Amino acid sequence: MMSRVSRHRQPGATLVLVMLTLLIFLGMTMSMFFESRSVSIQTSGIKLSRMHNMAALSAIQREKVEIGSYWQDDTRFSDLLGQAWPESADGYGKLFASGSVTMNAGAMDLVYNVYVKNNADDLAVIMSGMQGYGKTYDQWVDTDGWIIMTAEIFNSYDTSSPVAVQSAIIAPTGEETVEHAELSVTEQNMDRQGTGSIDSFDSQLDLGKFQ
Amino acid sequence: MAARRQGFSLTELMASLVISVAVLGGVMFSFQRINQVSRDASRGTDVTMANRGLYIQLEADFSNAGLGFNDLNAYNIRYNFRDGFVAETNLPRYFYGIADHDIDAASGHHTVVVQYFDYDLAGGSQTTTPTYIFALTDETATSFPADGVFTDANLIGQEDAIGQLEVGDILLIYKNEVRQNATVYKDTDEGNQPAVWNVFEVGGGSEPKNTAIILEVTAVGGVEDGRDPFSTLKMVTVNFDNPTAESIFDNDLQADGLLMDYTFPSAGDVQNNYNNGPLANVFYARKMGNRDNFHRVRYSVDTTGTFPTLLRFHNADGPEVISTNITDFQVLMGFDIQPGIVPDSVMRGDMDGLVSMIEPAIWSEDFNDFQTSYEDYLTLVGRHAMAADVTVSAESTTMLLTTKERAKRSFQQRFRVNNNLPTPFY
Structure with a gap:
């Protein structure tokens, strides 16, 4: 049998070349896809976390205005803290209000619990058990006019574990010091007149209670 | 007899090789270009x-x-870092x-x-950052030492809170008076009044006072019953002047310590507290955390x-x-x-x-x-x-x-x- 260059045309070689080329292109495409996807996931994770925290601060803002009716000039927030509301298992205080909040243009349904608790440096907390004019001090007696509000945020489909928890010190002036980023609070009406904007916040010493 | 099949001629082979090289060269160039652009993009990224x-x-x-x-x-909070904690040539006066x-x-x-x-604001199940009542160890003391610097103190509080004190805790010691002094907080309409920090009673005026200090606990004594009028509470003696290598805050405030009048509430003050609002004459020690915090x-x-x-x-x-x-x-x-x-x-x-x-x-x-x-x-x-x-x-x-x-x-x-x-x- 004589040797020859080729008895038939060999289309397989072309196929291999084409397949190889496709494979390389596919590999490059996929690697770019996965890289951009991982960046995108990272970004959206941060955004989601921010939204949850914003929701928590918004819940505090929303419920804060409701505590005004419990204020009394002589006993401060003692009436509020003394209510027989259920207590948080995590020690955030008594359940003041629950509600729902929608974020991300309706795509995210969240529910919240807002708790009230005395601040740790209230003398009534330190002096728990002691007597003061027929009143026994305990952690639910307010002697300084400051309390802590804590909001737990849950996804509406899973209320077993919170996705964000934020706390704020609330004083009768309406001023508050928020434990974490205040940026989101400024989205709500920080000037408490319904005219707040995202870039401003009111730092006046506002001595009118619960305006 | 079957016709003899022709293989490719040498010319055909050479031509196809040249074409292949040209095509492959083009492909390779494109690849290289794509690769470069991609690598440049990732550098920017x-x-x-x-x-x-x-x-x-x-x-x-x-x-x-x-x-x-x-x-x-x-408050005008005075502090001093231990040598070697951070390289600092110009120590600012107050802590912000x-x-x-x-x-x-x-x-x-x-x-x-x-x-x-x-700082644990809400406290969770059990606060990790309680506040204590502060007292000088000398029960008869009516003022701080001349330079406002002291080396030990009594802290009074609930038993579980006292149990949380340990070496390395960082305390902010302040007098309640500053945050409730009626003359300090006036309506903002009175624009010609000094801003809060500058009201004389709380430290302002020509000689600013240090109205709070930060100290680090360097030794904790045994738990005893609180002194009157807090006898139902527990008390412990803490030291501030035996620093370890890890210590951050020094109690040597360079003769510039707590410059307020020292007071300690009486039984009557405590009883009045609920009806008359917070006590002005009590000093607090807030645990802000430990060295790691x-x-x-x-x-x-x-x-x-x-x-x-x-x-x-x-x-x-x-x-x-x-x-x-x-x-x-x-x-x-x-x-x-x-x-x-x-x-x-x-x-x-x-x-x-x-x-x-x-x-x-x-x-x-x-x-x-x-x-x-x-x-x-x-x-x-x-x-x-x-x-x-x-x-x-x-x-x-x-x-x-x-x-x-x-x-x-x-x-x-x-x-x-x-x-x-x-x-x-x-």
């Missing part, structure tokens, strides 16, 4: 990502600034969330220092290496590299007061009340913008800086393959500083 990391860090740090003590920011803001004259890059504690963060650009590198220094740890080949790092602080005022003479009317991240009273580069001394400026930053405007520009450390230039990225973002004006207690 790297610069972007490094800077994005910076902004995430900055947002967290600025939003935490002053955490643990900024609800008490009417923003502790330094300066510009390096040679490189033009900024330095900013932010500090905060992991204190964060002093400094951002600065190191220009000594091959490339200017933005570093984040945390406490006395080794620096964290944020971004390399920085061409510009600019931090402007937004104030609620106009320049030209020294801290001790700020009036209520000087504070514009509404602080905007877009239009504060001034975006300040450094103390020269305020026409004050550097030390005065640090006090102003601590009290009045409400926002930060950060611009960072960086280039890749290698040349791009396509354009033979460096990838350049520049970002600007504004942050709210977690700073609050003093609020009275009722």
